[in-house]
Amino acid sequence: MLSLTHLQFHWPKQNKPVVDISQLEIAQGEQIFIFGPSGSGKSSLLSLLAGINVPTQGEVSLLGQPFSTLSAKKRDRFRADHIGYIFQNFNLISYLNPIENVILATAFSKKRAMHAIEQDGSIKQSAERLLTALELPQQYWHQSVMSLSIGQQQRVAAARALIGAPEIIIADEPTSALDNDNRERFISLLFQEAKKHHTSIVFVSHDLTLAPLFTRSVDITSLANTGVAQ
Numbered sequence: 001m002l003s004l005t006h007l008q009f010h011w012p013k014q015n016k017p018v019v020d021i022s023q024l025e026i027a028q029g030e031q032i033f034i035f036g037p038s039g040s041g042k043s044s045l046l047s048l049l050a051g052i053n054v055p056t057q058g059e060v061s062l063l064g065q066p067f068s069t070l071s072a073k074k075r076d077r078f079r080a081d082h083i084g085y086i087f088q089n090f091n092l093i094s095y096l097n098p099i100e101n102v103i104l105a106t107a108f109s110k111k112r113a114m115h116a117i118e119q120d121g122s123i124k125q126s127a128e129r130l131l132t133a134l135e136l137p138q139q140y141w142h143q144s145v146m147s148l149s150i151g152q153q154q155r156v157a158a159a160r161a162l163i164g165a166p167e168i169i170i171a172d173e174p175t176s177a178l179d180n181d182n183r184e185r186f187i188s189l190l191f192q193e194a195k196k197h198h199t200s201i202v203f204v205s206h207d208l209t210l211a212p213l214f215t216r217s218v219d220i221t222s223l224a225n226t227g228v229a230q
């Protein structure tokens with residue numbers, strides 16, 4: 001469902017590619033863990049997978065759609081419809097409460113709005129169901145999102161990524177601020193929800209202890225292009 005071929009990416013003024021991958025295929029429903037040290041290009045890779053940045057060379061295709069054939073505007077639309085993104089710093093909107101933050105993802109995607117309504121009766125009920133599933137107690141739903149703990153904010157960010165059942169969730173090291181028990185609990189709740197719709201998960205971290213929780217782990221430093229066509 002997601003495929004990368006001969007992918008290279010340079011940030012401006014860098015003489016060496018920060019992402020250099022000969023081939024990677026991610027199947028529908030797969031939970032893939034991509035690890036590598038700080039600065040090895042994990043966040044840069046995710047920005048290419050989500051079509052936020054464009055590769056210097058090579059191609060990213062999601063659901064059979066090569067990103068290179070889409071304009072920037074169409075890529076934004078495609079991303080809103082098919083990808084739930086959990087950012088490293090969550091990117092929650094500070095003046096919206098948790099329910100409003102979760103609902104926001106459906107404002108950019110009719111497809112996800114319709115899916116949420118079909119599944120739960122209304123978009124609001126869908127947001128409430130997801131926050132419950134992710135164990136954010138109801139007493140926090142209408143508070144300022146900035147008054148929540150990091151772990152609670154993370155649950156809001158995950159519910160926002162999951163609403164409307166996008167085909168893929170991309171998570172950029174979202175557990176680094178949590179202790180071990182809370183990290184494993186968070187990942188297990190995320191997986192439980194994702195499995196209901198056979199959603200794929202791409203999760204990056206430098207913390208190898210999380211690897212056994214996933215169906216596959218990949219070392220980003222082992223993916224470098226060899227120049228050999230595959």
Ligand SMILES: Nc1ncnc2c1ncn2[C@@H]1O[C@H](COP(=O)(O)OP(=O)(O)OP(=O)(O)O)[C@@H](O)[C@H]1O
Nearest residue numbers: 011012018036037038039040041042043044045206
């Ligand atoms: N917006 C940017 N502009 C220029 N260079 C950047 C930008 N973002 C990242 N880089 C550079 O790209 C390299 C890889 O960064 P990236 O954030 O992708 O690594 P990472 O593996 O996700 O790191 P970490 O685990 O610390 O989050 C670094 O050298 C970084 O300085």
